[in-house]
Every structure is written in C-alpha cells, then in structure tokens.
Amino acid sequence: MKRARCFLLRGHFWVGLLPWAWMLLFFALPFALILKVSLSTPELAVPPYVSPFVLEPGAALPHFRPDLASYRRLHDELRALGLAGADLQYLAAWGGSLLLAALTTLLCLVIGYPFAYHIARSREAARNTLLMLVMLPFWTSFLLRVYAWMSLLDSSELGLINRLLLAAGLVDAPLQLLYNRGAVLVGMVYSYLPFMVLPLYANLVKLDQRLLEAAADLGAQPWMTFLRVTLPLSRRGIVAGAMLVFIPAVGEFVIPDLLGGGDVLMIGRKIWDDFGPNQDWPMAAAVAVTMVLVLIVPIALLHRHGRANGNGAQR
Amino acid sequence: MVQDSDSGSRPRRDYLRIEGVTRRFDDTLAVDGVSLAIAEREIFALLGSSGCGKTTLLRMLAGLEAPDAGRIVLDGEDLAAVPAYRRPTNMMFQSYALFPHLTVEQNVAFGLWQERPRLARAEVAARVAAMLELVQMQRYARRKPHELSGGQQQRVALARSLAKEPKLLLLDEPLAALDKKIRQRTQLELVNLIERVGVTCILVTHDQEEAMTMAGRIGVMNEGRLLQVGTPGEIYETPNCRFTAEFVGETNLFRGRVDGGALHCEDFPAPILLPADADPDDGGEAWLSVRPERVALSRAGAAPAGAGCNAAVGEVAEIAYLGSHSVYHVRLANGRIVIASVASAQWRDAAPPTWGDAVRVAWFAPDGVVLTR
Numbered sequence: 001m002k003r004a005r006c007f008l009l010r011g012h013f014w015v016g017l018l019p020w021a022w023m024l025l026f027f028a029l030p031f032a033l034i035l036k037v038s039l040s041t042p043e044l045a046v047p048p049y050v051s052p053f054v055l056e057p058g059a060a061l062p063h064f065r066p067d068l069a070s071y072r073r074l075h076d077e078l079r080a081l082g083l084a085g086a087d088l089q090y091l092a093a094w095g096g097s098l099l100l101a102a103l104t105t106l107l108c109l110v111i112g113y114p115f116a117y118h119i120a121r122s123r124e125a126a127r128n129t130l131l132m133l134v135m136l137p138f139w140t141s142f143l144l145r146v147y148a149w150m151s152l153l154d155s156s157e158l159g160l161i162n163r164l165l166l167a168a169g170l171v172d173a174p175l176q177l178l179y180n181r182g183a184v185l186v187g188m189v190y191s192y193l194p195f196m197v198l199p200l201y202a203n204l205v206k207l208d209q210r211l212l213e214a215a216a217d218l219g220a221q222p223w224m225t226f227l228r229v230t231l232p233l234s235r236r237g238i239v240a241g242a243m244l245v246f247i248p249a250v251g252e253f254v255i256p257d258l259l260g261g262g263d264v265l266m267i268g269r270k271i272w273d274d275f276g277p278n279q280d281w282p283m284a285a286a287v288a289v290t291m292v293l294v295l296i297v298p299i300a301l302l303h304r305h306g307r308a309n310g311n312g313a314q315r
Numbered sequence: 316m317v318q319d320s321d322s323g324s325r326p327r328r329d330y331l332r333i334e335g336v337t338r339r340f341d342d343t344l345a346v347d348g349v350s351l352a353i354a355e356r357e358i359f360a361l362l363g364s365s366g367c368g369k370t371t372l373l374r375m376l377a378g379l380e381a382p383d384a385g386r387i388v389l390d391g392e393d394l395a396a397v398p399a400y401r402r403p404t405n406m407m408f409q410s411y412a413l414f415p416h417l418t419v420e421q422n423v424a425f426g427l428w429q430e431r432p433r434l435a436r437a438e439v440a441a442r443v444a445a446m447l448e449l450v451q452m453q454r455y456a457r458r459k460p461h462e463l464s465g466g467q468q469q470r471v472a473l474a475r476s477l478a479k480e481p482k483l484l485l486l487d488e489p490l491a492a493l494d495k496k497i498r499q500r501t502q503l504e505l506v507n508l509i510e511r512v513g514v515t516c517i518l519v520t521h522d523q524e525e526a527m528t529m530a531g532r533i534g535v536m537n538e539g540r541l542l543q544v545g546t547p548g549e550i551y552e553t554p555n556c557r558f559t560a561e562f563v564g565e566t567n568l569f570r571g572r573v574d575g576g577a578l579h580c581e582d583f584p585a586p587i588l589l590p591a592d593a594d595p596d597d598g599g600e601a602w603l604s605v606r607p608e609r610v611a612l613s614r615a616g617a618a619p620a621g622a623g624c625n626a627a628v629g630e631v632a633e634i635a636y637l638g639s640h641s642v643y644h645v646r647l648a649n650g651r652i653v654i655a656s657v658a659s660a661q662w663r664d665a666a667p668p669t670w671g672d673a674v675r676v677a678w679f680a681p682d683g684v685v686l687t688r
Contacts, residue, residue, distance in 0.1 A: 213379050214412040216399040219429035219479065228425070232416045 031292065038285035039066035048279045070286035090270060090287060097267040100181070100256075101249035104188040108196040108245045109238065111189065116200035116237070117230075120207070127205070134197050142191065146258050149187050153177040153259070179261035187255040192248070196241040203237025204230075239302060247295055267291060330355035330515055331376075331483060336385030338371050338539075345371040347539035348385070358509060358516045360530030362523060364562070368539040369519045370409075373485050376517065377406045390482055400429070405481035409488040411472035413460040419471050420456040423447060426479040446474040449508065466497050473505070477512060484509065486518035490525060502528045523563050527551070535559045551606075556688045560604040567610065567653055569603045578603050578685075582651040587625050593685035602686040607656035609682035612643055614665075615673035626677035629653065631668050641667065645676050 007013050040049035053062040073090070080086035119130045137145060152160045155178045162174040177183060207230065215225040253268035260266070267287060274284035329352040338346040346368040353359050361369040374380040376387060378399030387394045394402060405426065413422050420443050427439045434442075447453045450470035460468055469490070476484060489505065490498045506529050509516050520526050526533050527547040534544045535558070543555045554560035557568060569587060571580030574597060578587040587603055615628050632652065633644035643655045653676045657667075668674050 208412065210408055210410075210412040211414060213399075214406075214408055214414070215425070217377055217379065217402075217404075217406045217408075218426035218475070219400050220425070221400050221429075224429065228428075229414060229416075 031289075034285045034288050037281050038070055038289050039068070040282045040285075041067040041069070042280050042282050044279070047281065049281045067282065070280075070283045071290075073283065074286060074290060089265070090267075093265040093267045093270040096265040097250050097252075100184060100188065100266065101246050101252075103185055104192060104249045105196075105242050105246045107185070107189045108193050109242065112193055112196035112200055112241065115193075115197045116204050119197075119201050120204035131198075131201065134194050138194065143254070145191070146187055146255055149183070149190065149259060150178060153183050153186070155179070178259065181260065181264055183259040184256045184264055187259045188249055188252060191255060192245045195244040195248075199240035199244060200234065200237040203234050203240070207233055243299065243302070247299075250295065251291060327355045328352065330357075330390060331517075332386070332388040333372075333376075334386040334388070336372065336375060336382045336387060338368070338375060338380060339383050344368075344539045346375070346382070349536075349539075349541045350385075351534060351541060351544065353515065353517065355515055356510075356513050357532065358506065358518070358530050360526035360533045361517065361519045361536055362521070362526040362533050362563070363536035364521055367536045369536045370487060372536075373406070373487055373517065373519045376483065377404050377485055378402045379406075403482040404485055405476040405479055405483075406485040406487060407472045407476040407489055410492050411460075411468050413468060413472060413475070415460055417459075418456065419452060419458050419460070419463070420447065422460065422471055423474045423478050426475065430479070442478060446478045449477070449512075450474045465493050466501065469493060469501065473508070477514065481514065484514045484516040486516065488520055489518055491520070491522070498525070499528075505529065527563075533563075535562060537562070553684055554604060554686065557602055557604070557686050560602075560684065560686060565607055565654060565656075567605045567607065569605075571601065571603075573597055573599050573601050582647070582649060583625070584627050584648070585625070587683070588623065588680035589685055590681045590683055592681075599687070604684045604686055605678050605682060607642065607654040608640075610653060610655035610676050610678050612645070612655045612657050612661075612668070613675050613677070614668060615675050617675070623680050624677045625680060625683075626675055627653070628673060628675050631670050631672050631674055634670065643668070643674070645674055 036052065037049060039052045041052075042048060043050050050067075052064055052066045054065050055062040077086070077088050077091045080088065081091065115134065119127055119134070122130055154160070154162065155174055155176045157163065157166060157174045159174065159177065161177060162171075165171045166174065211229055211233070212225055215229045216222070220228060251268045251271075252266070253272055256264050256266045256269060257272075271284045271287050271291075274280045274287070278284075331351075331353040333349055333351040333353075336346055336349050337344065349368075349372060361372060363369045371380055375382050376394075378394065378397060382395075389403065392403075414425065417425065423443045423446050424439050427434055427442060443456075444453065447456055450473055452467065452470050452474065455463060455467060455471075460471065463471065469492070473489075490501055493501060502525060518526075518529060527550075530547070532544060532546055533550050535542045535550060537558045543550060543559045545553075550559060550563050554563065554566075560566045560568065569578060569580045569582055571578040571583075571587070573579075573589075574586070576589060578589055578601060580587055580603075589603065627647050629645040629647040631643055632646040633642075635642040638659070640656050640658050643657060645653045645655060647653060655676055661667075
C-alpha cells in the first residue's frame with residue numbers, strides 16, 4: 001500500500017482547515033481592515049478616511065504612509081493622566097467599561113456559582129431541566145429583555161418596581177432606578193449570567209464526590225470543604241466563565257445605551273459615537289484595535305498560566 | 316465501670332459496638348440489623364461480594380451514611396449524632412480520593428489543618444514529616460498525586476488517614492486498585508504498619524485472600540446480613556452456612572436428607588457418613604461441605620478406603636495443574652462432579668491420573684461440615 005497519500009485527500013486535513021479558514025475570514029481579515037482604517041487620516045468623504053496606502057503615479061506598489069494621529073491621541077491621554085483639567089474622554093470610557101465589566105463578572109460569579117453548584121448536585125434526571133431553565137431567557141429576543149428591564153425599572157410611578165415600593169409604603173416618591181450605572185449593572189448581570197453558569201456547571205458536575213467525602217472525613221466542615229476543595233478545583237470553570245462574561249461585557253453597547261444615562265461612559269458607546277455622529281472612523285478603529293490588544297494580553301497570560309499548572313493545580 | 320485507656324493495658328473487647336444497624340435504600344435493605352463488637356487494636360475484615368452492604372456499613376461508621384436504625388458506639392461514645400467531620404474515625408477511600416490540587420504533604424496535612432484549636436504550623440509540619448517517614452514517602456512530599464504510582468498513592472492515602480491519629484481506621488478495598496504482585500507485598504506491609512501504629516482497623520474487601528492475610532477476624536456479609544464472624548481458620552474450616560462455605564475458598568456441597576446419622580443424597584452413591592459431633596435433626600434437610608484438599612484421590616484399582624470413610628468411584632473430567640498441587644474434577648457415575656485438591660508430592664512413585672482415568676475419591680467423615688442453612 002502506498003503510504004504517502006496526498007494530504008489534500010485526507011479528511012482530517014479539511015476538518016482542521018475549516019476553523020482556520022473561519023478565523024481568517026471572520027477575525028483576521030476584518031481586524032486587518034480595522035487596523036488599516038485606524039492608521040488612516042479622517043476626511044469628509046465616502047468612506048470618511050484616506051487610506052494609508054498611497055499609489056503614486058509611476059510606482060508599481062503603493063507606499064505605506066500611516067497616520068498615527070488617532071493612536072497619538074490615546075497616548076496623549078495616557079500621558080495626561082493625573083493632570084488637572086486634562087481631557088480624558090477615551091481613558092474615562094475605558095475605565096468605565098473595565099470597571100463595569102469587572103463588577104458584572106464578579107456579580108455573575110457570586111450569583112452564578114450557587115446556580116451551577118445546585119444544578120451539578122441535582123439528580124441526573126433533573127439537571128437537564130434545570131440547565132434548560134437557565135437558558136430559557138435566550139428564547140426571547142435579547143432586545144426585548146432589555147426593554148422589559150426598562151419598564152421594570154421605570155422611574156415614574158408607572159414602573160413596576162416603583163409601584164410595588166410605593167404600594168408597600170417603603171418610599172414616598174418614585175426612585176430614580178433607570179438611566180444610571182446601577183441599571184446598567186443589573187441589565188448586564190442579568191444578560192450575562194448564563195455565560196457564567198454554563199462553564200461553571202460543566203466543571204462542577206465533574207467534581208469527584210468522594211473528594212468532598214474525604215474532606216469531611218478528615219474533619220473539614222462543609223464551608224471549609226468548599227473553600228479548600230470545591231473552590232480550588234473549580235478554578236478552571238471560574239476562569240472560563242469569567243472570560244466569557246468579562247470580554248463581551250467590556251465592549252457591550254446596547255445595554256449601557258438603553259439602560260444607562262448620558263453619564264455612563266463606555267468604550268462601546270465611544271466607538272459608536274466616532275463611527276457614527278463624529279465621523280471619525282480612524283479614531284473609532286484605533287480604539288477598537290487597542291481594545292482587542294488589551295483583552296488579548298490577559299487571555300494569553302491566563303492560558304499560559306493554566307497550561308503551566310497542568311492538572312488544575314493551585315500552588 | 317472504670318475503663319483504662321493506657322496503651323499498656325489489655326485491649327478492651329468491645330471498643331467498637333455496632334448494635335442492630337440497619338440501612339435501607341429505597342426498597343432494598345443494604346445493611347440488615349448488623350451487630351458486632353470489635354476489640355481495641357484489632358484488625359477486622361468485612362468480607363463479601365459487591366453489593367453485600369459491607370461498604371455501606373463502613374460508610375455508616377465514618378458518618379458518610381446515616382443508619383435508619385441501630386447504634387454505633389466507639390470507645391463509649393454514641394456516634395449517631397456526630398457528623399462525619401467530628402468523628403474520631405478516618406477512612407482510606409477506595410482508589411484513595413487524594414486531593415489532586417494539593418501536594419503529597421498538603422494532602423497529609425489536610426486533616427491536621429482542620430484541628431480546633433488550631434495546631435501550630437511547626438507541629439503540623441513535624442507530624443506530616445513523621446507520617447511520610449512512616450510510609451516512606453518523604454522524598455515525594457512536594458509531588459502532586461497524579462505524579463505518583465498506584466502503590467505510592469496508596470501510601471499517601473494511608474498516611475493521610477493516620478495523620479489525625481484516629482480511634483478507628485476504616486479501609487475501603489485498600490488494595491483493590493493495585494496490581495496483583497504489588498498487592499500481595501503490600502498486604503503484609505500494611506498489616507505491619509497498622510500494628511505498629513496500634514490503631515483499631517476495619518477493612519472492607521471482596522478478596523478472601525486479602526481478608527485472611529490481613530485480618531485477625533473476618534465477618535462474612537451477604538445481602539446486608541452478617542452471616543459469620545470468626546478467625547480466618549474458623550471461617551474456612553467451620554463455616555456455619557452454605558454462603559460462607561462457598562464464598563470463602565472452594566468446596567464440595569452435598570444436599571440431602573438426614574436419616575440415622577447419615578446424609579441421604581441423590582448425588583452420591585451411598586449414604587454419606589457425617590462427623591460424629593454433628594447432630595442434625597433426623598428427617599431434616601441438610602448440606603455437607605467438604606473442602607477439596609480433604610478429598611483423597613487414588614486410582615480406582617488401589618485398595619479401598621478404610622472404615623469411617625465416604626468414597627465413590629468416577630473418572631477424571633478436568634485437571635488444573637497449579638505447581639504445588641493439582642485440582643481434579645472427578646465425574647461420578649451419576650454425573651456429579653467432586654473436586655479434589657491433590658498435593659503434587661503424592662505422585663512421587665507413580666504417574667498421576669490423567670483425563671478419563673478411573674479414580675476413587677474419598678474423605679474421612681469428620682472432615683465434612685454439616686450445614687443446615
């Protein structure tokens with residue numbers, strides 16, 4: 001039999017190719033385009049920028065003349081950090097986004113862990129039903145669910161929560177529940193919770209029950225068993241869930257736009273403003289590129305950390 | 316009554332008392348009214364096939380399972396209301412359940428970390444070191460469990476369960492996860508170690524050799540009941556029921572009706588003479604158990620056996636040569652198989668019988684054991 005068959009005839013070559021082709025087409029290529037735009041000069045035209053690749057008469061290949069003004073702007077803000085009266089709108093948006101995403105991740109973890117733990121400890125027959133209930137909200141349009149929150153949090157006496165508070169006599173006047181950071185946080189935690197629950201569940205369901213029994217047998221009270229055994233062993237689930245929540249939360253645009261007030265600065269909104277009303281595509285693209293870079297670094301670090309530690313080990 | 320717990324004193328006979336302990340899962344009785352007393356520093360084996368309730372009983376001693384009825388009293392303390400994490404018992408789990416995220420020394424220290432009032436860091440370190448030295452695992456203190464062989468993991472698990480100096484050590488199939496070769500060596504190692512530490516120990520196993528090698532006394536369990544308790548010799552030589560006779564070692568079991576001091580059995584050509592001390596009711600159903608090594612095998616033409624012997628002639632159906640001895644399956648005229656275990660030394664002067672040869676099987680009446688259940 002001839003051993004050296006053409007690699008083009010092998011099935012697994014093509015199966016392996018698909019994800020690469022996908023990533024190239026839908027991540028690398030768009031990213032390259034955005035990178036190009038970020039290095040352009042804004043202009044009142046369609047499209048509203050001048051490409052950094054300039055084809056001069058007589059030259060075979062275009063010259064590359066990047067305009068770093070957008071990145072310089074971000075760099076200037078970074079340098080002006082701490083100076084009084086400095087205009088820090090991008091940094092402030094960055095800070096707002098990271099803070100909100102971090103808070104969202106933390107709250108999702110605190111709320112999602114008991115969810116995942118309970119489902120993983122349920123009878124096998126009940127688990128699928130419970131998982132389905134966690135995902136049930138996905139069956140409704142995301143936008144619809146955010147609008148539902150708007151009517152729940154409505155700040156007039158018509159808002160459902162305000163009506164309940166007024167009826168119960170807990171408040172005299174309706175509370176300002178909508179269009180602030182709190183409302184955005186509620187909406188984000190609500191929307192992203194399943195992304196925390198699912199990877200945590202997948203991890204916790206594999207936890208060897210006998211390890212918990214061994215801990216109890218060795219004198220660990222239930223909460224000690226949780227801290228010393230369950231929690232460290234579910235670290236990978238926590239990391240996976242946190243990344244699935246944190247990364248999209250940083251760039252979230254719809255929820256802050258609908259539930260947040262004008263003062264809720266977020267990077268997604270900033271990009272929207274620059275691409276839209278401000279017609280400053282290079283600036284918007286530069287922010288988008290830095291966003292990808294800023295998020296890739298911690299992911300890569302976490303990835304390497306996880307690999308170096310092998311067996312879900314802690315110290 | 317004044318009890319003396321000095322290590323120099325005589326071990327107390329009923330250090331651990333299990334009284335009528337019952338555990339029900341849905342419709343089945345996993346453990347059915349087991350009562351048992353275990354002496355201080357005794358090594359006791361619960362022997363039975365899987366699903367006989369031995370592990371459930373062990374888990375109730377550890378507090379991982381609650382009995383539906385009955386009492387467990389250890390060193391004068393009723394354990395019923397004591398949760399697992401406060402019991403003075405420690406268990407070595409089947410396949411060890413070592414914490415994969417902790418090193419060997421952290422695994423051993425885990426129980427000591429839980430002590431209240433807290434132990435000083437130095438004391439924990441000293442006791443961990445002592446434990447690791449006991450099981451000769453000092454060199455592996457910084458390894459993670461997955462970096463160890465099965466035998467090394469077993470030693471770490473043992474060190475972990477001994478670190479808190481429990482009053483009662485529970486071993487759940489302690490060596491089942493090991494290769495056969497290592498297992499036999501480890502059995503004696505483990506016994507030596509447990510005796511050196513001087514801890515009372517209950518082990519659960521389905522392996523009769525393991526039980527007989529390691530334990531001073533054995534309790535045979537089947538379907539949730541404790542059928543017989545005794546030394547390995549007692550269990551093997553004088554089983555009290557058919558299950559024990561068949562489960563522990565091999566045996567020839569003849570079923571029949573008792574009449575005039577003999578067992579009338581359809582399988583055997585003549586009424587079977589019973590041991591003189593057996594006194595079964597006339598007319599009742601009974602079984603006779605004869606161990607294969609008690610059955611003598613000779614060529615059919617040789618001189619017949621003397622008085623007081625049960626004998627029959629048949630032909631050799633199977634032979635299993637095992638070096639020191641051979642196991643012969645002899646088929647009698649009526650089709651019944653009688654198993655005889657014959658020492659190889661017996662055939663010093665003549666060739667051993669081979670397949671199809673006519674042979675006589677015989678045993679002395681006192682070598683049989685009469686069973687009525």
